[in-house]
Amino acid sequence: MKRIFNVLALSALVLLIVIVVRALLHTPKITDQVETIDYALDEGRMLAHLSESIRFQTISHQGSLALNTDDFDNFQVWVRQTYSQLDQALELNMFNGTMLYKWAGTDSALKPILVTGHYDVVPIIPGTEDLWQQPPFSGVISDGFVWGRGALDDKSGVIGILEAVSYLMAEGYQPKRTIYLSFGHDEEIGGAKGAALVADYLEANGVQLDWSLDEGSFLLDGFLPGVDKLVATVNVAEKGSTTLQIVGKGVGGHSSMPPNKNAVGFLAAAITKLEKDPMPGGLDGLSLALFDTTSREMPFRLKLLFANRWLFSGLIEATLAKDPATNAMLRTTTAPTMLSASVKTNVLPIEAIATVNFRVHPRDSVLSIFDHVSKVVANDNVEVRPMKWDGFGLGQPASQVSSWESKGYKNIEDSVKNIYGDVIVAPGLMVAASDSRHYGRVADDAYRFNPFPLTKAQLTGFHGTNERIGTDDFVRGVKVYIRLLELGSSQ
Numbered sequence: 463m464k465r466i467f468n469v470l471a472l473s474a475l476v477l478l479i480v481i482v483v484r485a486l487l488h489t490p491k492i493t494d495q496v497e498t499i500d501y502a503l504d505e506g507r508m509l510a511h512l513s514e515s516i517r518f519q520t521i522s523h524q525g526s527l528a529l530n531t532d533d534f535d536n537f538q539v540w541v542r543q544t545y546s547q548l549d550q551a552l553e554l555n556m557f558n559g560t561m562l563y564k565w566a567g568t569d570s571a572l573k574p575i576l577v578t579g580h581y582d583v584v585p586i587i588p589g590t591e592d593l594w595q596q597p598p599f600s601g602v603i604s605d606g607f608v609w610g611r612g613a614l615d616d617k618s619g620v621i622g623i624l625e626a627v628s629y630l631m632a633e634g635y636q637p638k639r640t641i642y643l644s645f646g647h648d649e650e651i652g653g654a655k656g657a658a659l660v661a662d663y664l665e666a667n668g669v670q671l672d673w674s675l676d677e678g679s680f681l682l683d684g685f686l687p688g689v690d691k692l693v694a695t696v697n698v699a700e701k702g703s704t705t706l707q708i709v710g711k712g713v714g715g716h717s718s719m720p721p722n723k724n725a726v727g728f729l730a731a732a733i734t735k736l737e738k739d740p741m742p743g744g745l746d747g748l749s750l751a752l753f754d755t756t757s758r759e760m761p762f763r764l765k766l767l768f769a770n771r772w773l774f775s776g777l778i779e780a781t782l783a784k785d786p787a788t789n790a791m792l793r794t795t796t797a798p799t800m801l802s803a804s805v806k807t808n809v810l811p812i813e814a815i816a817t818v819n820f821r822v823h824p825r826d827s828v829l830s831i832f833d834h835v836s837k838v839v840a841n842d843n844v845e846v847r848p849m850k851w852d853g854f855g856l857g858q859p860a861s862q863v864s865s866w867e868s869k870g871y872k873n874i875e876d877s878v879k880n881i882y883g884d885v886i887v888a889p890g891l892m893v894a895a896s897d898s899r900h901y902g903r904v905a906d907d908a909y910r911f912n913p914f915p916l917t918k919a920q921l922t923g924f925h926g927t928n929e930r931i932g933t934d935d936f937v938r939g940v941k942v943y944i945r946l947l948e949l950g951s952s953q
């Protein structure tokens with residue numbers, strides 16, 4: 463008996479030692495030390511340009527009826543005048559309001575690169591104007607921020623790229639690799655008349671890009687537990703979207719003599735089942751790469767878990783699944799959004815319908831989601847119907863997953879570290895959509911990242927109120943664009 467106890471105690475001790483040693487070895491990977499560099503820029507002028515750009519009310523409204531075309535036209539004129547050296551030296555092609563510049567490289571054998579952003583913005587929700595500390599289209603610079611709609615999404619991207627290229631041209635820089643710059647006018651409503659046409663044009667001209675860089679994630683400040691450093695998540699893929707209708711079916715009739723369960727009850731049971739049995743997910747692929755990289759910087763108690771996924775993967779995934787933000791990285795998400803049933807208080811419904819939106823993880827397909835949902839909920843009283851009228855046919859699949867070991871990714875990583883110094887760079891998954899859904903088909907790798915820091919407090923600015931970017935943050939981001947254009951086009 464004592465012997466068995468000793469064996470058990472010894473095994474437990476060995477296990478503990480293995481767990482602790484693995485955690486101790488779970489340290490940041492020694493990448494080549496990247497030097498920090500700096501550029502002398504006219505910061506006041508750059509910030510003034512960003513501020514001016516925000517004053518154009520280039521608002522994309524759903525349905526595009528209320529398009530304020532004057533402000534779009536005026537913005538384009540302003541770009542061409544403000545960056546006149548760039549405008550005169552580079553070839554410009556227009557795709558409706560989307561501007562595509564080409565800076566020809568000296569070596570036409572090299573595949574070009576594309577840096578892109580969009581200058582359309584979402585509207586201000588009526589009635590929320592007063593919640594803004596500065597008027598949303600003022601572009602006011604105060605308290606260390608440039609304020610206004612588009613400050614983050616995505617005029618800082620557009621102006622950042624323009625400033626970077628202007629700086630390089632003024633310095634006499636000549637790229638070896640051709641650089642395309644595109645500035646979208648309809649990203650917020652799908653990019654069908656802008657980025658999609660640019661991609662068609664490049665395709666028709668036999669242009670396959672080495673890589674593209676579009677808006678995406680930021681240098682996240684304080685988003686990950688126990689990580690003090692800025693985390694630059696370079697999104698290497700974006701989720702798709704599909705919508706299904708779950709239909710509970712009944713016989714109808716007068717509400718005075720209802721059956722025990724009618725269409726609404728069947729639907730409610732189906733939705734409950736679906737909540738309990740979401741699309742399977744887990745920590746693999748790029749989500750694993752993200753957490754493997756960042757967990758090396760986390761406190762010891764978290765390192766214990768991530769260094770021993772062979773033992774704790776269940777616990778880790780269950781914990782990540784509790785937070786909507788991390789859950790969205792693990793799996794296709796399920797969101798019932800609309801409900802309808804009977805048209806009258808005393809009429810039993812023949813059909814009760816829930817509309818459910820799914821954001822498609824790269825491991826799943828629109829079809830595999832339909833199959834899963836059907837298996838979970840379908841029976842004699844419940845039917846699953848694809849929703850064909852949401853603008854995407856049966857749905858939009860997730861994008862391809864771009865490499866995080868390519869030269870382009872390394873260029874982005876190095877340029878971020880060159881400017882920001884000791885920060886973490888890791889691949890990420892974009893849970894929203896971007897124009898890269900179009901550029902992905904003409905690029906070997908499509909990356910989605912804005913080189914600006916972002917705090918949780920700024921997050922509500924996206925499509926919300928008090929959108930703003932730190933003035934120092936904008937300047938640093940421009941420097942990343944400069945460095946990236948140098949690295950990306952010099953070889």
Ligand SMILES: [Zn+2]
Nearest residue numbers: 615616649677
């Ligand atoms: Zn955007």
